[in-house]
Amino acid sequence: MKITLREKLLAVGLGLFVLIFGFYQFIFQPQVQAIALLNNQVLDNDKQIKVINDFLKPGSKLTQDYKIMKVKTDEQTRMFFPLDDQEKTILGFDQMLTSTALNGLSVSFSNPQLSKTINTAKQTEAMKYNLKDLVEDAGKVSTENKATVPSPSNDKNQIPSMDLTLQYSGTYANLLSFLSTVEGWEKKTFVKSILIGPNKNAEGISGNIVFRLFMLPKYPSSDSDFRSWDIKGTYGSADPFVFIGKAASSVPTVTKGVTAPVTTDFVMSMKPVTADLPAVVFGKSKDYTRASYVYSDDPGYVNTKIKVTKKEGKYYFQYQTQGDLYPKDGSMEVFQPQGQSLTLLIYSTPRNPEHDQNGINLSVINESDLPFVVQVLNDDSAKPRVKVTEQSGNVQIK
Numbered sequence: 001m002k003i004t005l006r007e008k009l010l011a012v013g014l015g016l017f018v019l020i021f022g023f024y025q026f027i028f029q030p031q032v033q034a035i036a037l038l039n040n041q042v043l044d045n046d047k048q049i050k051v052i053n054d055f056l057k058p059g060s061k062l063t064q065d066y067k068i069m070k071v072k073t074d075e076q077t078r079m080f081f082p083l084d085d086q087e088k089t090i091l092g093f094d095q096m097l098t099s100t101a102l103n104g105l106s107v108s109f110s111n112p113q114l115s116k117t118i119n120t121a122k123q124t125e126a127m128k129y130n131l132k133d134l135v136e137d138a139g140k141v142s143t144e145n146k147a148t149v150p151s152p153s154n155d156k157n158q159i160p161s162m163d164l165t166l167q168y169s170g171t172y173a174n175l176l177s178f179l180s181t182v183e184g185w186e187k188k189t190f191v192k193s194i195l196i197g198p199n200k201n202a203e204g205i206s207g208n209i210v211f212r213l214f215m216l217p218k219y220p221s222s223d224s225d226f227r228s229w230d231i232k233g234t235y236g237s238a239d240p241f242v243f244i245g246k247a248a249s250s251v252p253t254v255t256k257g258v259t260a261p262v263t264t265d266f267v268m269s270m271k272p273v274t275a276d277l278p279a280v281v282f283g284k285s286k287d288y289t290r291a292s293y294v295y296s297d298d299p300g301y302v303n304t305k306i307k308v309t310k311k312e313g314k315y316y317f318q319y320q321t322q323g324d325l326y327p328k329d330g331s332m333e334v335f336q337p338q339g340q341s342l343t344l345l346i347y348s349t350p351r352n353p354e355h356d357q358n359g360i361n362l363s364v365i366n367e368s369d370l371p372f373v374v375q376v377l378n379d380d381s382a383k384p385r386v387k388v389t390e391q392s393g394n395v396q397i398k
Contacts, residue, residue: 064297067278075290079188080216083112083160089213092187093166100177102170105206110163112215160215163192169199169206186288188214263338264345266306266319270385271349272356273299279358280304280321285338285345292333294324301387304360307332308342310368315342321360342372346386348379359385366393373398 003011055062081089090107097104168175175196182189195207269281280302283293296302306319309332316332318325327333344364366372375398376386388397 063273064278067276067297068295071278071281071295072290072293075293077216078290079186079214080159081162081187081213083215083217089164092185093164096178096181096185097168100174100181102168102174102178105167105169107167108165110165112160112162114158114160162213162215164211164213165208166211167206167208169202169204171204175205182211190214264343265335265338266317266342266344268344268346270346270358270360272352273297273358274352274356275349280360282319282321283326284335292326294319294321294326296321296324298322299358301357301359301361303363305363305365305390306344307365308368308372310370315368315370337370340370342366342368342370344372344374346374346376346379348376348385350378351380351383351385359383359387361387361389363390364388364392364395365390366395368393370394371396 054060057063086109093107094104168178170178179191182191190212192210192212194209196205197207199206264285267283267285269277271277271279273279278295278297279299280296281293282295282304283290287293296304302322304319304321307317309316314334315337317335318327318330318332320326362374364372364374371394373396374388376384379385388395391397
């Protein structure tokens with residue numbers, strides 16, 4: 001069969017059409033669709049990244065809630081020891097032994113176990129007894145302590161604990177001072193038993209004390225002041241109210257030439273929103289439980305108010321930040337002024353060069369017979385973080 005030129009051209013054209021159609025249908029179009037799908041995924045991912053960045057950027061609601069919740073959790077668990085830091089526990093006891101001149105001969109730990117929590121009120125009352133009375137009642141106490149600890153499955157009031165046995169020597173006064181220092185330690189430490197006897201090698205007494213230490217698993221960032229001690233350094237605290245949180249001192253603190261009062265009634269810490277702590281932390285002075293603290297982490301200026309009254313010879317207070325109030329039920333709480341005036345000490349922080357706009361609009365309502373002094377330390381000179389927008393009664397700003 002003879003094929004004409006026209007038929008040959010038609011066959012070639014048909015072949016090219018089939019080839020082009022096949023390439024478009026089975027190669028080009030799937031790739032275009034795949035590219036379009038990837039572009040849509042990229043757009044969706046970009047939207048999700050933007051949403052996440054908006055959530056995580058300084059000043060966002062999620063970041064504010066996280067920082068405040070973390071601080072509250074750290075404060076509520078501060079009294080417990082971390083599970084994995086026996087070395088730091090030894091350093092803590094060594095510091096107390098050194099400060100009270102009691103000789104620590106040896107320290108040993110028991111294995112961690114679940115134990116019932118101890119009634120703090122009973123423990124505090126027991127510490128008031130004279131050691132001679134404790135020695136005389138040792139037989140009675142040891143008999144009472146023979147009760148069997150319930151199994152973990154039947155008792156929910158159990159947390160991990162460890163016994164620390166300390167062998168000591170020194171004087172009776174040294175021992176009393178040491179026990180008093182342990183009682184004032186922020187870590188949950190209880191005296192389980194104490195043995196006192198004459199020191200065979202020197203004058204004074206010797207014996208051993210068994211302490212019950214309660215522990216909780218914690219994040220590495222928690223207890224930073226407890227975990228990061230340098231044995232060659234000066235031991236300190238990461239508490240924003242470090243001056244207030246320690247024992248009262250007769251020497252005032254000086255910050256950039258400004259002298260802070262020795263005693264204060266209320267304290268506040270102010271930092272940039274980019275800091276690890278909330279921008280505003282406000283609470284009663286010497287509140288070691290941090291139960292009275294209120295917080296705010298807003299990137300702008302926050303309305304903050306404190307009100308103090310006197311009724312029937314008693315002083316009452318209430319304060320709030322934007323979204324947080326103490327007392328929580330909106331009532332007024334009784335307190336005892338620390339001096340002849342009411343004092344709010346504010347520890348501020350100079351601003352960072354960029355994107356640091358947070359601060360407080362402070363309202364002070366004083367309905368008492370004492371002057372209310374607001375003293376601000378280390379505030380930014382160009383744009384202060386503290387603005388006193390309302391004053392009522394006898395209020396002094398320094």
